[in-house]
Amino acid sequence: xxxxxxxxxxxxxxxxxxxxxxxxxxxxxxxxxxxxxxxxxxxxxxxxxxxxxxxxxxxxxxxxxxxxxxxxxxxxxxxxxxxxxxxxxxxxxxxxxxxxxxxxxxxxxxxxxxxxxxxxxxxxxxxxxxxxxxxxxxxxxxxxxxxxxxxxxxxxxxxxxxxxxxxxxxxxxxxxxxxx
Amino acid sequence: xxxxxxxxxxxxxxxxxxxxxxxxxxxxxxxxxxxxxxxxxxxxxxxxxxxxxxxxxxxxxxxxxxxxxxxxxxxxxxxxxxxxxxxxxxxxxxxxxxxxxxxxxxxxxxxxxxxxxxxxxxxxxxxxxxxxxxxxxxxxxxxxxxxxxxxxxxxxxxxxxxxxxxxxxxxxxxxxxxxxxxxxxxxxxxxxxxxxxxxxxxxxxxxxxxxxxxxxxxxxxxxxxxxxxxxxxxxxxxxxxxxxxxxxxxxxxxxxxxxxxxxxxxxxxxxxxxxxxxxxxxxxxxxxxxxxxxxxxxxxxxxxxxxxxxxxxxxxxxxxxxxxxxxxxxxxxxxxxxxxxxxxxxxxxxxxxxxxxxxx
Numbered sequence: 011x012x013x014x015x016x017x018x019x020x021x022x023x024x025x026x027x028x029x030x031x032x033x034x035x036x037x038x039x040x041x042x043x044x045x046x047x048x049x050x051x052x053x054x055x056x057x058x059x060x061x062x063x064x065x066x067x068x069x070x071x072x073x074x075x076x077x078x079x080x081x082x083x084x085x086x087x088x089x090x091x092x093x094x095x096x097x098x099x100x101x102x103x104x105x106x107x108x109x110x111x112x113x114x115x116x117x118x119x120x121x122x123x124x125x126x127x128x129x130x131x132x133x134x135x136x137x138x139x140x141x142x143x144x145x146x147x148x149x150x151x152x153x154x155x156x157x158x159x160x161x162x163x164x165x166x167x168x169x170x171x172x173x174x175x176x177x178x179x180x181x182x183x184x185x186x187x188x189x190x
Numbered sequence: 191x192x193x194x195x196x197x198x199x200x201x202x203x204x205x206x207x208x209x210x211x212x213x214x215x216x217x218x219x220x221x222x223x224x225x226x227x228x229x230x231x232x233x234x235x236x237x238x239x240x241x242x243x244x245x246x247x248x249x250x251x252x253x254x255x256x257x258x259x260x261x262x263x264x265x266x267x268x269x270x271x272x273x274x275x276x277x278x279x280x281x282x283x284x285x286x287x288x289x290x291x292x293x294x295x296x297x298x299x300x301x302x303x304x305x306x307x308x309x310x311x312x313x314x315x316x317x318x319x320x321x322x323x324x325x326x327x328x329x330x331x332x333x334x335x336x337x338x339x340x341x342x343x344x345x346x347x348x349x350x351x352x353x354x355x356x357x358x359x360x361x362x363x364x365x366x367x368x369x370x371x372x373x374x375x376x377x378x379x380x381x382x383x384x385x386x387x388x389x390x391x392x393x394x395x396x397x398x399x400x401x402x403x404x405x406x407x408x409x410x411x412x413x414x415x416x417x418x419x420x421x422x423x424x425x426x427x428x429x430x431x432x433x434x435x436x437x438x439x440x441x442x443x444x445x446x447x448x449x450x451x452x453x454x455x456x457x458x459x460x461x462x463x464x465x466x467x468x469x470x471x472x473x474x475x476x477x478x479x480x481x482x483x484x485x486x487x488x489x490x491x492x493x494x495x496x497x498x499x500x501x502x503x504x505x506x507x508x509x510x511x512x513x514x515x516x517x518x519x520x521x522x523x524x525x526x527x528x529x530x531x532x533x534x535x536x537x538x539x540x541x542x543x544x545x546x547x548x549x550x
């Protein structure tokens with residue numbers, strides 16, 4: 011098994027931490043992982059992305075030009091990464107703020123209205139976990155138990171009280187995702 | 191099984207320093223390596239192992255604090271990125287001249303000048319051929335993974351004290367910023383004063399006992415004969431390092447007819463290029479120098495006659511390729527592919543460039 015993912019959106023949406031939790035989930039099931047962020051001018055505001063690789067074998071290049079899955083959270087990222095999903099791959103996007111929707115027919119396109127769901131939940135911070143839930147529904151490469159274990163590892167202990175809320179957000183994402 | 195932790199390369203440097211009994215870190219923040227000092231400040235090792243962590247007022251100051259700590263036989267280090275390392279080069283020359291052990295980590299970014307904060311390998315010349323003035327050498331290790339970043343800290347201190355010489359970990363923005371899982375090593379306690387005295391009494395400035403003359407740490411010798419003797423002594427030491435400390439890895443070179451030579455992150459990207467080539471029936475392999483100084487001369491020399499051509503792949507305008515050409519010595523064509531200024535090529539892009547070279 012090898013899954014190469016790009017997660018892209020605005021700074022502040024939790025793109026990097028979603029990638030980190032996914033990577034930790036991979037470690038929990040004894041996989042090799044890499045997490046490579048954009049750390050350029052992006053982290054000073056604007057777009058932000060991270061590529062995550064989970065693999066049963068040693069990972070060579072952490073730098074990718076094509077992805078099995080693209081998780082897209084703003085228009086700029088959709089414009090940049092839609093063409094870089096491998097044929098037969100998956101593109102998951104949040105339609106919030108999107109004016110030009112995905113057009114490719116040779117990939118599986120999924121929609122998660124995560125901004126709306128987070129608003130309904132009354133917790134904007136749950137946004138990235140809703141998106142993660144959507145992804146795990148479409149590609150169950152990491153089990154819920156391992157994701158939660160990953161959360162425990164990546165969150166400082168003082169925040170462990172937030173884990174049930176994160177679990178709930180992941181479940182919401184799993185239910186709300188639409189496969190187009 | 192040891193615990194495996196997800197961390198950034200820069201964080202790995204910090205955790206490894208605490209874990210291997212480092213006595214002091216002196217640094218000044220610069221992207222893309224600021225997490226080294228941030229992690230150390232967060233971990234507060236002065237409360238546990240007694241390790242000193244100090245933010246100096248500049249890189250010049252950091253390297254001179256390292257100079258002072260090393261003179262006292264302490265395990266000391268600094269880290270920076272390209273422009274900061276340039277500022278440290280005067281100090282590095284003095285440390286090498288005085289034969290002092292220390293670790294300098296360079297998480298390279300694109301240059302020249304202030305350049306960019308994106309990854310680069312454009313300090314190969316600076317790290318391996320000098321940087322500072324005078325006939326000196328720095329042992330240079332090139333990490334390709336976060337585990338390497340972690341493991342090379344302890345290894346660097348071992349080499350630094352074995353040869354009383356500065357050691358540099360020459361990483362780049364990719365290995366610094368990337369997260370991977372790291373298997374932690376068993377902790378080494380910091381050396382006690384007594385251990386430092388046993389190990390370093392012949393040269394370190396530890397206070398003069400009645401039993402011996404005082405130790406003087408200096409790189410100054412106004413008498414040309416004395417200076418030449420010291421230089422010859424240094425060159426003999428470097429010759430020992432060149433015969434004892436070469437480290438490298440190969441990937442699918444057993445049956446290879448073509449070779450990529452690449453270090454650090456580029457060696458990993460090149461492994462993917464090998465897979466692309468082999469899908470097309472082209473027998474390509476990779477030689478990855480782990481020590482850039484001492485360079486794996488013999489390993490490359492032995493591979494050259496079996497190859498139809500060689501390509502050096504680097505994140506610069508062609509620096510290591512000069513060494514590859516020197517060793518290949520005209521026996522086979524040596525090509526170069528590189529991107530500069532912080533641009534990272536994909537495996538596909540490198541493969542396309544490689545295919546052009548073999549069709550020529």
